[in-house]
Amino acid sequence: MTPEQLSQAVRDVLAAATDEGDITLPGGVPDEITIERPRNREHGDYATNVAMQLAKRAGTNPRALAELLAGRLREVAGIDRVDVAGPGFLNITVSAAAQGELARSIVAAGATYGRGDVLTGTRINVEFISANPTGPLHLGHVRWAAVGDAIARVLEAAGAEVTREFYINDRGVQMDHFGASIMARAHGQAVPEQGYHGEYITDLAQAILAARPDVITLPDDEQLVVFREEGYKLQLAEQQRQLEEFRTHFDVWFSERTLHDSGQVEHGLDVLRKHGHLFEADGALWMRTTDYGDDKDRVLIKQDGSYTYFASDTAYYVDKRERGFDICLYLLGADHHGYVGRLKAMAACAGDDPDYNIEIPIGQLVKIMREGQELRLSKRAGSMLTLGEVVDAAGVDALRYSLCRYPADSPLTLDVAQITKQTSDNPVFYVQYAHARLSSILRNADELGVDRGELRPELLEHERESLLLAALGEFPRVVATAAEYREPHRIARYLEETASTFHKFYDVCRVLPMGDEEPNDVHRARLWLVEATRVVVANGLAMLGVAAPERM
Incomplete structure (x- = not known):
């Protein structure tokens, strides 16, 4: 019996008590009832404070309401015992059979176990890397490449329709500096003072010359355009390749140029004008973001008639909303902290709820x-460590897991030796090893000719089996919470705790028969539990974009 099933059982009991006149509940039965695991197992398998929450509304005291609910819950199939504790807590113990049925449910659900529908019908755009196509992705992009992708995976698991978006900063003077740098290398000259350095510039020059040997015969202004545009294509393709190798896929690669070339910037400003938050002053066009808490108003069009970056940001947001996204996530780096207030104010100026x-x-x-x-x-x-070099040093799995394991809003220091060592004190190894061990048990069962057969859930009555089943039952709630708070590190920490619970179970509960021992229903029931645990660990790792190895 899962926490969700217990929550529904309490709701059903409340509804029945209301319908039969035992209680009056203005506002009706709550949509959700919180069910928690008590720290002390002597207090039962689950606990809820629903009576304390609803007593005042029901016009009674918490203890009396708890006693009423306890009497009804004791009649629910699968519940062994209900005790009222303290001022009105309900401590619930479920039967081994009801708890053991969870193994069957998890195995049947397979890759879908843990997924929910709390965000069904919600379209979310997750923009989690914004970079110039003028060089390799660097260390500053690595964290969001892992965490942003994990956030998107968790949101999808909660039912949302998610689009992963990469914003290409392909407009501005930096593109000309980029083209001039490649052009200089192609001619064997020094890179201009404001240009880009590093071996990759030479590599780009050589690749362009190989494909277009005639380019150096063109007038300088035409050469610059060719080197800039061809270099742009090559470098963008390299960024895409590296991200795919890092298991970070983007659905949309959005070009900043297209905002201006398509007239979207002007359209975005027209949308803002309709809401009455634009004004002219000192020969410039401004957005009155101070109306919504920004520390100062923002210039959109400068005195010389050129657009500011904020004008592009505004048009880009309007474009996303007009593409039908309900929520726009902008995952930004530490150096963009000042953008939070202005972007939220901009959304409010566009008529949205910031x-x-x-x-x-x-x-x-x-x-x-x-x-x-x-x-x-x-x-x-040259001066920056690239994504590719970090991956080469640590490996995709170790890097992704380690980056996702901590809240993204806290500084992080990772040691290559620590996150790649194959010992139990390395979290990524510990969790992956659990999956490999689970897979090994199932392989050994096949070799011995022991199949799961028909599950007898009541046989999963050992304390360690109960603890493992309870841990597996928590997975959907952990996923939903990770999605709600955009915190995939909750998945990683859950996996580590579940791996520990499994190892403790395996230490004391023999799964396979020994020697000439004939397999029995206990062995088979434990194989169900092993397969259910393997499913959960694999599903959790998949949400982090980390492999679930069958052998290590």
């Missing part, structure tokens, strides 16, 4: 250490 339609989580910096030294410099990119 507390719902737009979210701006801020991710803090990451340091990567190796042999006591911080990794900073890149062999290919």
